[in-house]
Amino acid sequence: MGTLNPEEWTRQALMECAEAIWGCDSLDKANSLIASRSTPICLPNYVAGELRLPSSPSTTFIDSFAPKTGSLLCRLPCAQQDDVEEAISYARAAFQTWSKTTRAERSRHLRRISELLQEHRELFAVWESIDQGKTLERARIEVDRAISNFSYFSTYILHEQTAARVVDGVALTYEHRSPAGVFALISPWNMPLYLLTWKIAPCIAFGCTAVAKPSEITSMSAYLLGVLLQKAGLPAGVVNIVLGDGPTTGAALVASPLIDGVSFTGGTPTGIAIRRATAHQIRKHMSLELGGKNPNLIFADAMAPATRERTIRIAASAAFENQGEICLCGSRIYVERAAYAEFVREFTEYVAKNYTLRKTVGAVASRQHYNKIRGYLQLAADEKATFNLGAVPPLLDRDGSQGYWIAPTILTDVAPGSLLQQDEIFGPVVTISPFEDEEDAVRLANASEYGLAAVLLTNDGARMRRVGEQIEAGLVWVNCWLVRELGTPFGGMKNSGTGREGGEYSRDVFTVVRTLHLPAY
Numbered sequence: 001m002g003t004l005n006p007e008e009w010t011r012q013a014l015m016e017c018a019e020a021i022w023g024c025d026s027l028d029k030a031n032s033l034i035a036s037r038s039t040p041i042c043l044p045n046y047v048a049g050e051l052r053l054p055s056s057p058s059t060t061f062i063d064s065f066a067p068k069t070g071s072l073l074c075r076l077p078c079a080q081q082d083d084v085e086e087a088i089s090y091a092r093a094a095f096q097t098w099s100k101t102t103r104a105e106r107s108r109h110l111r112r113i114s115e116l117l118q119e120h121r122e123l124f125a126v127w128e129s130i131d132q133g134k135t136l137e138r139a140r141i142e143v144d145r146a147i148s149n150f151s152y153f154s155t156y157i158l159h160e161q162t163a164a165r166v167v168d169g170v171a172l173t174y175e176h177r178s179p180a181g182v183f184a185l186i187s188p189w190n191m192p193l194y195l196l197t198w199k200i201a202p203c204i205a206f207g208c209t210a211v212a213k214p215s216e217i218t219s220m221s222a223y224l225l226g227v228l229l230q231k232a233g234l235p236a237g238v239v240n241i242v243l244g245d246g247p248t249t250g251a252a253l254v255a256s257p258l259i260d261g262v263s264f265t266g267g268t269p270t271g272i273a274i275r276r277a278t279a280h281q282i283r284k285h286m287s288l289e290l291g292g293k294n295p296n297l298i299f300a301d302a303m304a305p306a307t308r309e310r311t312i313r314i315a316a317s318a319a320f321e322n323q324g325e326i327c328l329c330g331s332r333i334y335v336e337r338a339a340y341a342e343f344v345r346e347f348t349e350y351v352a353k354n355y356t357l358r359k360t361v362g363a364v365a366s367r368q369h370y371n372k373i374r375g376y377l378q379l380a381a382d383e384k385a386t387f388n389l390g391a392v393p394p395l396l397d398r399d400g401s402q403g404y405w406i407a408p409t410i411l412t413d414v415a416p417g418s419l420l421q422q423d424e425i426f427g428p429v430v431t432i433s434p435f436e437d438e439e440d441a442v443r444l445a446n447a448s449e450y451g452l453a454a455v456l457l458t459n460d461g462a463r464m465r466r467v468g469e470q471i472e473a474g475l476v477w478v479n480c481w482l483v484r485e486l487g488t489p490f491g492g493m494k495n496s497g498t499g500r501e502g503g504e505y506s507r508d509v510f511t512v513v514r515t516l517h518l519p520a521y
């Protein structure tokens with residue numbers, strides 16, 4: 001926790017700081033702005049259409065660090081209960097009018113936001129890369145997806161239909177849907193803007209209003225989004241963004257009786273805490289997208305000369321994209337025994353050549369996360385796993401000033417039952433083990449408390465369906481990974497969550513439905 005003199009941060013100073021950051025659309029400009037400041041950048045909340053610091057006298061401030069250098073990047077308020085309640089009250093007031101706007105009007109607002117985001121694509125990518133640790137190239141991909149989140153739902157709502165039918169010639173029934181209310185939208189630190197906008201876009205498209213809370217580790221792009229929403233002319237209070245940690249700000253937000261629904265992405269223990277805190281509020285809509293420990297099954301036929309390069313490329317990208325900090329990453333690789341040795345050798349060579357720290361692999365998101373991943377790699381060493389690539393990273397200095405860099409790590413000979421193959425490490429670490437046949441492959445794939453995603457690499461068309469349909473995962477990718485069409489159901493089985501989002505599934509989250517029965521004469 002840092003200190004900050006709120007009196008220095010007048011509304012004028014906040015606006016000036018926002019404009020200075022807004023002018024930095026290259027890494028050089030952003031880094032020289034950071035270096036030139038005598039006080040850290042201060043990120044305010046975005047509430048009722050304004051950038052403002054919380055007014056609670058008990059507000060504390062959180063320091064947020066740049067993962068690539070380990071240096072202080074910015075300071076943000078940890079909003080307390082009274083400031084969270086104030087934001088909710090603005091969202092409730094805005095709901096009265098926003099929920100009654102036409103689809104065409106909401107669509108125009110979403111389109112305007114996506115256009116403005118497109119105009120400022122590089123600005124968002126630069127700050128996301130500095131704040132989260134990802135490469136600039138990866139950050140650009142994620143800003144593009146954030147743009148699509150708004151553009152997709154801006155058109156989806158114009159074309160959606162609801163069902164009507166005549167029942168036994170007696171009644172005409174139809175679905176009447178209305179916006180479900182005010183939502184708490186809680187997002188994690190791995191793909192900050194991408195996942196925050198995956199919630200905000202459908203929420204406001206379907207006529208709801210929001211109080212959003214990004215992760216305290218990566219609040220920069222949420223703050224910039226607040227500035228952008230203001231510039232885009234979104235009516236005040238439709239989206240409010242409060243900054244702060246989980247136990248204080250997040251917990252106050254999700255538990256509020258004035259919140260009608262929660263859309264959350266993050267770790268499974270946090271999902272359980274949210275469920276517990278809201279168990280008595282049956283009416284609250286709940287969409288929880290949680291952790292994963294996803295299997296990647298590689299059959300020997302996929303290593304045939306014609307597809308070998310593709311197989312290795314997909315397995316590598318599923319393992320190491322965004323430093324492995326994507327809940328969909330395939331971190332448990334299983335290879336059919338006949339191709340096992342060959343796969344381990346060629347995969348290791350490919351990763352060593354194509355996944356280079358700083359160039360194509362960024363830093364992990366925080367000091368705490370570095371220590372978590374390091375703990376698992378120490379466990380691997382203690383359990384005498386083989387490090388085909390990577391090593392136990394060094395302990396960080398007290399000031400962490402070398403940044404949070406962990407090289408891609410490939411482990412084999414992992415002890416049976418090891419936590420390395422059970423826990424979500426969420427970093428650039430994969431294990432590879434052999435399997436004997438299809439049945440064994442399915443058994444290993446499903447031997448997890450999680451059920452978010454799976455990758456299947458094979459050239460056998462019948463097997464694609466036979467195996468694919470037995471895997472306990474909400475998303476199964478065959479000979480591809482992270483192919484996303486925003487209308488498909490997205491979410492997990494088992495401890496990976498509950499509910500689905502995307503297209504009509506997001507509509508289910510953000511609307512209430514009543515079935516009307518009219519006489520059919």
Ligand SMILES: NC(=O)C1=CN([C@@H]2O[C@H](COP(=O)(O)OP(=O)(O)OC[C@H]3O[C@@H](n4cnc5c(N)ncnc54)[C@H](O)[C@@H]3O)[C@@H](O)[C@H]2O)C=CC1
Pocket residue numbers: 186187188189190213214215216244245246247249250251254265266267268270271273274289290291292326327369372424425426
């Ligand atoms: N998408 C995913 O699958 C993600 C998985 N994780 C997993 O969780 C592990 C721990 O990471 P954390 O940063 O602790 O993730 P987390 O699940 O605690 O954080 C996600 C979001 O939830 C908020 N939050 C935390 N406690 C809350 C509460 N009681 N009520 C409401 N909101 C709350 C956080 O402030 C953040 O905005 C990671 O190492 C990774 O294994 C983390 C982030 C994303």
Ligand SMILES: O=C(O)/C=C/C=C(\O)C(=O)O
Pocket residue numbers: 188190191195198265266289325326327328484490
């Ligand atoms: O919606 C997507 O395409 C990706 C989502 C990724 C996550 O939810 C995650 O990594 O947490």
